[in-house]
Amino acid sequence: xxxxxxxxxxxxxxxxxxxxxxxxxxxxxxxxxxxxxxxxxxxxxxxxxxxxxxxxxxxxxxxxxxxxxxxxxxxxxxxxxxxxxxxxxxxxxxxxxxxxxxxxxxxxxxxxxxxxxxxxxxxxxxxxxxxxxxxxxxxxxxxxxxxxxxxxxxxxxxxxxxxxxxxxxxxxxxxxxxxxxxxxxxxxxxxxxxxxxxxxxxxxxxxxxxxxxxxxxxxxxxxxxxxxxxxxxxxxxxxxxxxxxxxxxxxxxxxxxxxxxxxxxxxxxxxxxxxxxxxxxxxxxxxxxxxxxxxxxxxxxxxxxxxxxxxxxxxxxxxxxxxxxxxxxxxxxxxxxxxxxxxxxxxxxxxxxxxxxxxxxxxxxxxxxxxxxxxxxxxxxxxxxxxxxxxxxxxxxxxxxxxxxxxxxxxxxxxxxxxxxxxxxxxxxxxxxxxxxxxxxxxxxxxxxxxxxxxxxxxxxxxxxxxxxxxxxxxxxxxxxx
Numbered sequence: 505x506x507x508x509x510x511x512x513x514x515x516x517x518x519x520x521x522x523x524x525x526x527x528x529x530x531x532x533x534x535x536x537x538x539x540x541x542x543x544x545x546x547x548x549x550x551x552x553x554x555x556x557x558x559x560x561x562x563x564x565x566x567x568x569x570x571x572x573x574x575x576x577x578x579x580x581x582x583x584x585x586x587x588x589x590x591x592x593x594x595x596x597x598x599x600x601x602x603x604x605x606x607x608x609x610x611x612x613x614x615x616x617x618x619x620x621x622x623x624x625x626x627x628x629x630x631x632x633x634x635x636x637x638x639x640x641x642x643x644x645x646x647x648x649x650x651x652x653x654x655x656x657x658x659x660x661x662x663x664x665x666x667x668x669x670x671x672x673x674x675x676x677x678x679x680x681x682x683x684x685x686x687x688x689x690x691x692x693x694x695x696x697x698x699x700x701x702x703x704x705x706x707x708x709x710x711x712x713x714x715x716x717x718x719x720x721x722x723x724x725x726x727x728x729x730x731x732x733x734x735x736x737x738x739x740x741x742x743x744x745x746x747x748x749x750x751x752x753x754x755x756x757x758x759x760x761x762x763x764x765x766x767x768x769x770x771x772x773x774x775x776x777x778x779x780x781x782x783x784x785x786x787x788x789x790x791x792x793x794x795x796x797x798x799x800x801x802x803x804x805x806x807x808x809x810x811x812x813x814x815x816x817x818x819x820x821x822x823x824x825x826x827x828x829x830x831x832x833x834x835x836x837x838x839x840x841x842x843x844x845x846x847x848x849x850x851x852x853x854x855x856x857x858x859x860x861x862x863x864x865x866x867x868x869x870x871x872x873x874x875x876x877x878x879x880x881x882x883x884x885x886x887x888x889x890x891x892x893x894x895x896x897x898x899x900x901x902x903x904x905x906x907x908x909x910x911x912x913x914x915x916x917x918x919x920x921x922x923x924x925x926x927x928x929x930x931x932x933x934x935x936x937x938x939x940x941x942x943x944x945x946x947x948x949x950x951x952x953x954x955x956x957x958x959x960x961x962x963x964x965x966x967x968x969x970x971x972x973x974x975x976x977x978x979x980x981x982x983x984x985x986x
Contacts, residue, residue, distance in 0.1 A: 606703020
């Protein structure tokens with residue numbers, strides 16, 4: 505069976521009768537089995553997915569199928585799905601079964617998407633390599649001993665390995681875009697509030713967003729259009745109207761794109777990443793876009809501010825998992841203090857404990873003003889600076905990551921180096937704006953993919969997605985011509 509890269513291809517074959525959904529499901533299930541060593545899936549819903557495929561095939565034949573009939577997706581292990589296990593890749597939630605379905609996922613299911621299984625991730629979405637899971641690390645389909653990125657590493661790997669057509673992930677500081685870059689797929693982080701967080705296990709509530717990982721901008725647009733919009737169950741979800749993201753404009757609009765100079769002059773960035781982005785700038789100019797140099801002197805403060813604020817929120821959000829209210833309880837616990845201490849020590853992994861302790865410290869008496877309050881001030885300054893840049897430019901361009909996927913285990917002993925992998929992606933989360941990673945490059949030395957990141961003003965997803973689609977189409981045409 506051919507490797508499908510967009511829903512429109514599946515629908516075309518369903519229409520002419522050359523494809524049956526049950527056969528597509530069996531194809532994906534076979535691929536999942538072949539990729540078992542990559543440790544992508546925590547659970548495969550084989551029989552359930554096959555039954556649903558037959559049901560939707562019948563609906564399609566009757567002309568009553570939803571807009572996502574034919575789309576097979578995987579779901580990150582921190583997004584609720586009623587009647588299915590949910591663990592955030594942590595021992596703390598071992599054996600837990602969700603009582604309800606996340607709003608974003610439910611809206612997709614209502615349009616007849618098929619969930620094939622739940623996928624591995626960094627524990628409680630904390631990590632940039634998918635090595636922090638209680639279920640073991642995930643391998644990159646482009647190189648099994650390379651990391652797939654994190655925290656949505658299983659989501660990106662499942663799409664890249666052709667185990668499904670799309671996946672739902674979550675992005676707190678780059679957790680959709682960084683693995684999308686490492687795995688050579690499209691990763692979209694919507695504006696904060698564009699997609700409901702109801703049913704997403706919280707890491708840092710003022711940063712988290714659910715978003716799609718796909719092969720194409722076309723499918724990313726359609727998924728966002730369906731799962732976005734206000735939700736009464738999430739007070740932070742926006743009431744702004746949803747644009748028709750999936751509708752393509754007739755004439756590609758010429759935009760003013762600002763590339764962030766400090767990102768390309770950073771010595772920590774792979775020289776080929778810099779060179780390929782400079783080539784992309786020339787390519788954009790040749791397409792008729794105006795590309796200008798912009799400056800973000802605050803770049804060096806992004807990662808410190810992000811980790812001060814997100815660890816503080818994590819400390820608060822994860823306080824409920826104590827062995828008494830929620831979560832794993834130690835068998836050796838005796839008494840209240842022992843239950844708290846042993847349950848949290850045994851239930852959480854090293855990275856989660858590290859972030860909880862950091863967050864508790866920055867919120868503690870005597871340090872709150874020095875760290876947390878100052879971090880909030882930096883966030884406000886960054887937001888104002890970003891808004892100013894986006895008042896002069898339609899989009900901002902930077903690399904998604906400093907390099908391509910690194911070797912497994914290479915950065916696990918140095919948390920600071922691991923955190924710096926987020927240096928370009930945390931920007932969008934701090935500012936609350938949409939961002940997308942496009943799989944535009946392959947490294948000439950190691951053959952691994954890496955992406956370019958584009959950011960837009962808050963709730964300007966339509967402009968961002970139209971631009972991304974036109975760029976990907978132009979590159980595809982150029983490749984075919986060559």
